[in-house]
Amino acid sequence: xxxxxxxxxxxxxxxxxxxxxxxxxxxxxxxxxxxxxxxxxxxxxxxxxxxxxxxxxxxxxxxxxxxxxxxxxxxxxxxxxxxxxxxxxxxxxxxxxxxxxxxxxxxxxxxxxxxxxxxxxxxxxxxxxxxxxxxxxxxxxxxxxxxxxxxxxxxxxxxxxxxxxxxxxxxxxxxxxxxxxxxxxxxxxxxxxxxxxxxxxxxxxxxxxxxxxxxxxxxxxxxxxxxxxxxxxxxxxxxxxxxxxxxxxxxxxxxxxxxxxxxxxxxxxxxxxxxxxxxxxxxxxxxxxxxxxxxxxxxxxxxxxxxxxxxxxxxxxxxxxxxxxxxxxxxxxxxxxxxxxxxxxxxxxxxxxxxxxx
Numbered sequence: 001x002x003x004x005x006x007x008x009x010x011x012x013x014x015x016x017x018x019x020x021x022x023x024x025x026x027x028x029x030x031x032x033x034x035x036x037x038x039x040x041x042x043x044x045x046x047x048x049x050x051x052x053x054x055x056x057x058x059x060x061x062x063x064x065x066x067x068x069x070x071x072x073x074x075x076x077x078x079x080x081x082x083x084x085x086x087x088x089x090x091x092x093x094x095x096x097x098x099x100x101x102x103x104x105x106x107x108x109x110x111x112x113x114x115x116x117x118x119x120x121x122x123x124x125x126x127x128x129x130x131x132x133x134x135x136x137x138x139x140x141x142x143x144x145x146x147x148x149x150x151x152x153x154x155x156x157x158x159x160x161x162x163x164x165x166x167x168x169x170x171x172x173x174x175x176x177x178x179x180x181x182x183x184x185x186x187x188x189x190x191x192x193x194x195x196x197x198x199x200x201x202x203x204x205x206x207x208x209x210x211x212x213x214x215x216x217x218x219x220x221x222x223x224x225x226x227x228x229x230x231x232x233x234x235x236x237x238x239x240x241x242x243x244x245x246x247x248x249x250x251x252x253x254x255x256x257x258x259x260x261x262x263x264x265x266x267x268x269x270x271x272x273x274x275x276x277x278x279x280x281x282x283x284x285x286x287x288x289x290x291x292x293x294x295x296x297x298x299x300x301x302x303x304x305x306x307x308x309x310x311x312x313x314x315x316x317x318x319x320x321x322x323x324x325x326x327x328x329x330x331x332x333x334x335x336x337x338x339x340x341x342x343x344x345x346x347x348x349x350x351x352x353x354x355x356x357x358x
Contacts, residue, residue: 004184007067008046009171010078011119012038014144015126017080018092020048020060022130022140025082028053030060036126038174039118050077057083069176072155073167078146082127085139090124092142097149098169103162105304114158114168115144122174144169157269161300172209184230189239191227202247205229205236207267211252214345219251231256234265237333237340250330250342254302254352257344261325265333279305282321286314302346319344323353330357 020034030051037043050061059081066074085091094100094113101108107117115123127140146152149167153159158168195203204226206212212228215221229236233250240248250257255275256267261282264272280296288296292312299305309315323344330340334357344353 004187005067007065007069007071007074007176008038008044009119009174009176010064010073010076010146010167010169011116011122011171012036012044012174013046013062013064013078014080014115014119014169015122015174016046017048017060017062017078018082018123018142018144019126019130020051020062021058021080021082021142022127023133024051024053024060025058025084026130026134026136034062036122036174039122040173040175042175044174050079057081066176071176072152076146076148076152078144078169080123081143081145083141085141087139088137090127090140090142092120092123092127092144094166094169095143095145097146097153097166098144099149099153099158099163099166101162102164103298103300105300106161106163113144114163114166116168116170118172119169122171157273160273185232185235188227188229188232188236192236192239192243192245195225195227196243196245200225201245203227203240203245203249205233205240205248205250207231207233207252207256210347214253214347215251215343218345218350219343221249221251231266231268231271233260233267234333237265237330237338241334241338245338247339248334248341250340252342252344254344254346257326257342257353258302258322260329260342261322263329263332265329275302276305278322279309279318282318282325283309283314285321286317288312288314303348306346306349306352319352323355326353327355327357 016034016036020031024030031048033045035045046062048060052059061077061079063077099114101110101114153167212223212226216223258275259267261278262274276297276299280293284293295308296305309318340357342355345351
């Protein structure tokens, strides 16, 4: 089986471009490559292109390589233009092709460039590292841009999320792990085969790193043999049933697992994104007024919806109702032959649902 090739996130590309531009600002020589350490601890070397040296300003680009992930942003160039300032701060903003946040509820405040906190931290850290190489302690302004990003963003969910005018600078680790590919399903099956052959009859399943980290850090579970099923929850359950696995613990973020309450077993946003529709329906079941249901429908993420439900004191009852439907659909998918415990959480609010489908 071919091993899938990892890629780099837009956030790491932006950080690399910013580091290269800052280095060139002081050396007046464009670096051919820059080296950065991703949040995973892996050190990557990235080629630098399109360096432009102007009086007091340098611009560099890094081309995104998404690896074997079918990412719509694969191959785009992410630019950083840097210049000195009279302050002692590092200022990072978004320019052409980088979206602006227009709705509350995201990790970035309204009006700011859609550069998520981890990428922002990586960009600032890369600039500081470059400044340190030249013993510079003054201020730097960096402008991140993505030519063509406005058009590409029309093919994403950004508009629905309240991000206008361009793409988001994303990434939690700097590394893109391939997803949404038949090979991923085969890899999941291979992992299950190995554990089954070892006599394992109780398995821990998480869609990705969020679930795995929560299981380990918040719940104290051993995740060494945890299987990451990506968005392919249904196909993973089918294979677990086929292999005679008797017990499953499924742990995932509410943004993904809430979709199970609608019977949606492939949680990729390109397949279905009915998170708010499901929550709004259960709010209505709990007696919420039409105005509340409309507010929930307009929320861009779980945190915004939970805030509304907590204000109305219906949050617990809504998640209990959603949990019953998740349990129903998990039981249907496993034909009642697998004991499935499931835990739904968010980082801010912790465990929202702890249920079982037996």
